[in-house]
Amino acid sequence: MDNADPPHAPTTPVTHLPPGSWDAHVHLLGGPEHPLSPTRVENPAPGFNFDDWLALYRGHLESLGCTRGLIVHSILYGNDNTVTLDAVREMGDGFKGVGLLPDDSQTAKIKRLADSDICAVRLNYVHGGILTWDGACKMAPRLADHGMHIQMLLHADQHIEQIADDVRTLPTPLVIDHCGWPTDLTPDTPAIDTLCALLAEGHIWIKLSAPYRFTTAPLEANPIMRRLIDANPDQCLWGSDWPHIMLNGVPTPHPADLLDDLAAITTAEERQKIFKSNPDRLFCT
Numbered sequence: 483m484d485n486a487d488p489p490h491a492p493t494t495p496v497t498h499l500p501p502g503s504w505d506a507h508v509h510l511l512g513g514p515e516h517p518l519s520p521t522r523v524e525n526p527a528p529g530f531n532f533d534d535w536l537a538l539y540r541g542h543l544e545s546l547g548c549t550r551g552l553i554v555h556s557i558l559y560g561n562d563n564t565v566t567l568d569a570v571r572e573m574g575d576g577f578k579g580v581g582l583l584p585d586d587s588q589t590a591k592i593k594r595l596a597d598s599d600i601c602a603v604r605l606n607y608v609h610g611g612i613l614t615w616d617g618a619c620k621m622a623p624r625l626a627d628h629g630m631h632i633q634m635l636l637h638a639d640q641h642i643e644q645i646a647d648d649v650r651t652l653p654t655p656l657v658i659d660h661c662g663w664p665t666d667l668t669p670d671t672p673a674i675d676t677l678c679a680l681l682a683e684g685h686i687w688i689k690l691s692a693p694y695r696f697t698t699a700p701l702e703a704n705p706i707m708r709r710l711i712d713a714n715p716d717q718c719l720w721g722s723d724w725p726h727i728m729l730n731g732v733p734t735p736h737p738a739d740l741l742d743d744l745a746a747i748t749t750a751e752e753r754q755k756i757f758k759s760n761p762d763r764l765f766c767t
Contacts, residue, residue: 492545507721510569519560585617638662639673
C-alpha cells in the first residue's frame, strides 16, 4: 500500500487574513495509538506521530494567519473518530470537528460527539464512506437536536440535482465540500446552477476549497468559485484541505497559494465573511 507524501513546509501568503480566521477543512493524522482502517486506500506519510502532526498543524495555521480550525475526520481511520476527538481536544478553544457515523447510529453516539465539540457528520460520495444520503436524512432531526449539521463530499454534476428537493427539507444545515468537486469546469452547468440556487435560498453552505483536486490548473476554478460567492457570500467558507491526503497522483499544493488565489477574486468584505464571520456563525452558534 502506498504512503501519502508529507505536506510542504509552510509558507506565508501575501494575503493578510482578518483576526480570528478559520481554516475550515483539514484532516489530522495520528500515530500508532490511532489504528488505521483495514479498508483504507493509502497510509499516512511515515515518520510522524500524533504530536508531530499536531505541531505541523499549528505551524500550518500560524503561517496562514488562522487561529481557528475545523478538523474533518479522515476515512483513513474509518468510523473510529478517536484521532479527530483527540485532535479537537488538544487544540482547545476555537476548534471543532467533523465525525463519521454509520446510518444506524444511536442518539447516544450523536450526543457523545456533540459533547466533544464535533459539530457535524460527513457523508462521502467520492471516496465511499459509512453514511448514505438516506441515512443522513433520517439522522438529520437528531443532529439538529444536538446543534450539529451535515457535511458532504460529492461530484455535484452527478448528484446535486437528484438530492436538491431533499436538501430543501433538511432540518439542519448542509455544507458541500470542495466547490461540489465538479467534473466539468464550465461555470453555468445545471449542477452549478443548482448549487447556486440552493446557496441563494440559504439551504446549503459551500467550501471554496481544494480546486487542485478537480483541475491541474487551480485558477481554472475561479469562474465557478466566483459564481458560488455571487450566489450567497454569507454562506461561503474556505479550507486548505491540509495535509492533502489521498491525492491519487495530484501534486501536493501549497496552502498559501490556494489562499492567495481565492483572495485575488474576492473583496476584503467578502474575505471577512468567508474566513471569519461565516464559520463563526455556522460552527459556534
